[in-house]
């Protein structure tokens with residue numbers, strides 16, 4: 059739970075508003091003379107169940123406890139939050155505390171960048187780097203490529219980088235935190251990267267988060283990477299995402315290879331949508347990152363990696379992406395780097411012929427079997443069944459059921475029966491989707507508001523769209539604040555700086571929330587419409603509650619007219635209630 063949620067939970071809007079104005083019970087709700095405008099009849103209401111307020115009079119606005127205090131005290135969100143937090147005894151990390159933490163990570167990026175420049179400079183100029191330069195020459199890398207990727211070289215020395223960074227003013231702790239030096243059991247430290255070709259690894263904002271480093275001879279280990287640090291998370295990192303993102307977005311396709319050199323060769327030859335996973339298997343986190351820019355993914359795999367296990371995982375990713383993943387199987391013993399350097403056309407040819415992973419898995423499995431025999435037909439169903447069961451899209455699923463039926467010379471019904479028998483075992487192994495969803499729910503309590511904001515933050519182009527989206531549509535104050543900041547600012551980088559420090563965590567969640575990269579404008583429109591609809595509906599419900607109360611207390615057409623004057627439009631049903639009351643009233647008079 060965020061501190062903001064904690065403050066909200068401990069506060070009662072009735073108590074807070076009660077300190078500013080006298081409240082009167084009105085059924086389940088409370089009413090008061092509006093504290094914001096001058097009036098004789100109360101048109102200001104508090105809804106304890108929703109912890110919200112609304113003025114139906116001149117203000118015609120409402121919100122939650124934060125917006126009330128902001129308006130009443132004429133302060134901004136951060137000030138209101140701190141004021142209310144003090145009242146309920148919740149400690150908000152001070153701005154300076156948060157700034158300090160930010161400064162700390164900022165220091166790590168800077169240390170990495172200083173190291174990057176140091177390594178790059180050595181590669182270009184140091185006599186010790188000659189072997190490294192020769193290696194790059196032999197791989198046909200141009201000066202431009204070496205500079206684009208800021209390749210570097212680390213000296214065969216235990217303390218060269220450490221000394222350099224200490225001289226630059228970094229502390230030993232900072233250098234260690236950045237993963238650039240290693241601590242021995244005796245507590246001594248030395249450089250992590252020695253006598254290696256160095257590949258700086260950057261995040262999608264171009265900040266250097268870590269390094270990969272390769273030996274130039276046969277010594278082991280061949281590769282050394284930065285360890286997990288506050289700024290480097292291997293499982294979520296995609297090498298060259300900073301350089302590839304524009305091409306990935308433009309072509310709506312990301313090609314994923316394994317090695318640094320594969321990526322570099324691809325980019326030098328104009329295949330700019332190529333990135334590398336940081337190990338053999340692509341992770342769910344990486345897929346989520348890619349999904350922000352494109353739905354189509356092509357994996358370049360060695361034949362021996364493309365086992366059924368890996369394919370099963372890929373089907374999960376397809377479900378995440380809501381799109382097909384294709385695979386390229388590389389010629390035996392060759393990397394993408396080799397293929398591209400030999401002949402770019404071969405690489406293009408491989409890309410064009412990339413197979414949907416499920417089809418590929420079918421080929422792979424059936425190639426080993428003799429499908430004229432009953433035993434192998436059954437084996438094909440057993441191996442391919444679990445993969446088909448994982449496919450969420452019903453049309454694609456049916457397609458592969460038919461394909462499997464055809465291949466095994468069975469009818470579709472038989473395959474379906476076999477699959478449904480398997481289903482119980484597969485289902486038992488994994489949490490039900492509803493359970494998984496429930497587990498993440500507390501983070502996103504206003505799903506539409508948050509989906510809508512995530513879209514806005516991740517797709518700046520939406521700012522140009524003409525839609526009626528008002529701050530009031532956001533019931534949640536955090537969301538409303540971020541939306542208001544978005545309305546005021548141009549780019550999302552400065553936007554983050556403009557929101558209150560207490561909102562940054564929420565902001566980062568939204569900016570990093572994985573959302574589909576398709577039908578952006580259409581989905582944005584849909585979200586805006588549902589927010590608007592929900593806003594009007596909730597307004598309607600609030601009004602109804604008031605009118606019902608009026609009716610109970612013997613509301614008359616005159617009173618009704620007065621309410622209407624205040625902007626409370628009664629529904630048809632309530633009009634009838636009033637009309638009935640009026641008739642009964644007249645009847646009583648006549649008697």
Ligand SMILES: [Zn+2]
Nearest residue numbers: 092095113117
């Ligand atoms: Zn008012």
